[in-house]
Amino acid sequence: MINLSYIGSGPYCYSSCLAMMLGAEAPPVAVIETVTGSPFGMQLVGGTLPFFDPYGWNPEIGIDKALTALGWTAETSSGGPPDTALERLTSCLAHGPVMAGPIEMGYLHYQPGKTGPIGADHYLTVLDINNDQVISHDPQGYPFAPLPLDDFIKAWQADTIDFGEPYTTRTNFTRARRVSTKEALTASIPHAVDWLRADPDHAMPPGSTGNGDAALALATSLESHRDERLYEHLIHFAIRVGARRMTDAATCLREIERTQAAAVMFRQARLIGSLQQSLAIGDNRTAAHTLRTLAPTYDTLQAELRHGPIPPQDSTRQTPAR
Incomplete structure (x- = not known):
């Protein structure tokens, strides 16, 4: 099997928005996604909702981790009544684009099929407010989208999203120190190891599981009954983003000569990617077998990442707390 990097579309909203905000000095989106920590684990939230990202992780955590790893700072604001939040956004737009989110994707009616809240988080790069419309680059595939x-x-109130704060913006992105992509990737290894521990102290809904346990529980769920919302979530979002994350992280690990760990992640990417066909045609048995094959790879990956020199963690917080 050829382990080739992936180039193409995919639901990389916050990493794509970060790349837009960092401008010409932005590293590749694959590097941004990897240093968020998102590729290093799996979680089954509340025992029912699967994500191919670490136990207790969410995009808000990942964005802060990425900015720190890459040597950038940003000003983060949130909360307040809608009028105050809108005034804040308008003021920020006078100085350049604004990263907004999390937002509720279901209110983005320019996206086909979006007619109301669906509990799906998203991020936008806001460009302008003109004639009672907000103009954004939506990294889902909609440049200069009016809403x-x-x-x-x-959407921005995000009251259907289970993380983050309402009316959150990030502005004034500033390079605090120069960090090469290899330095950022190498420094992120300890965080990857930590995420792969699936720390039970993370505040999570009852019944949540991580990594191998999550894969095994999802396999059992797929075999026992067909949940249409679960299938839609998997085939339209979770598998697509999961397989791409693993591929990008494997490519990044290969670039910093962590070849054994990269090989494990390429295998994870192939397994997760293969779920798309199985579930799209309703082959639950094959999907369950794939998940059971995936389950032990998380312990293997943690062991491989522990090999070799691991730099000390940088405890300096680069992005101000909200």
Whole structure:
């Protein structure tokens, strides 16, 4: 099997927004996604909702981790009544684009099929407010997408999203120190090891599991019944982003000569990617077998990442707390 890097579309909203905000000095999106920590684990939230990212992880954590690893700072603001949040956004736009999110994707009516809240988080790069419309680069595939102001406010409130704060913006992205991509990737290894521990002290809904346990529980669930919402979540989002994350992280690990760990992650990417066909045609048995094959790879990956020199962790927080 050829382990080739992937180039193409995919649901990389926050990493793509970060790349836009960092501009010409941004590293490849694959590097940004990897240093968020997202590729290093699996979680089954509440025992029912699977994500191919670490136990207790969410994009807000990942964005802060990426900025720190890459040597950037940003000003983060959130909360307040809608009018105050809108004034803050308008003021920020006078100085350049604004990263907004998490937002509720279901209110983005320019996306086909989006008619109301669906509990899906998303991020936008806001460019302008013009004639009661918010103009954004939506990294889902919609440049200069217009959205009525009222719909944007409802989406930005994010009251259907289970992490983050309402009306969150990130602005004033500033390079605090120069960090090469190899330095950023190498420094992120300890965090990857920590995420792969699936620390039970993370505050999670009852019944949540991580890594191998999550893969095994999902396999059992797929064999026992067909949940349409679960299938839609897997085939339209979780598998696509999961397989790409693993591929990008494997490529990044190969670039810093962590070849054994890279090989494990390429294997994870192939297994997760293969779930798309199985679930799209309703072959639950094959999907369950794939997940059971995936389960032990998380312990293997943690062991491989522990090999070799691991730099000390940088405890300096580069992005101010909200």
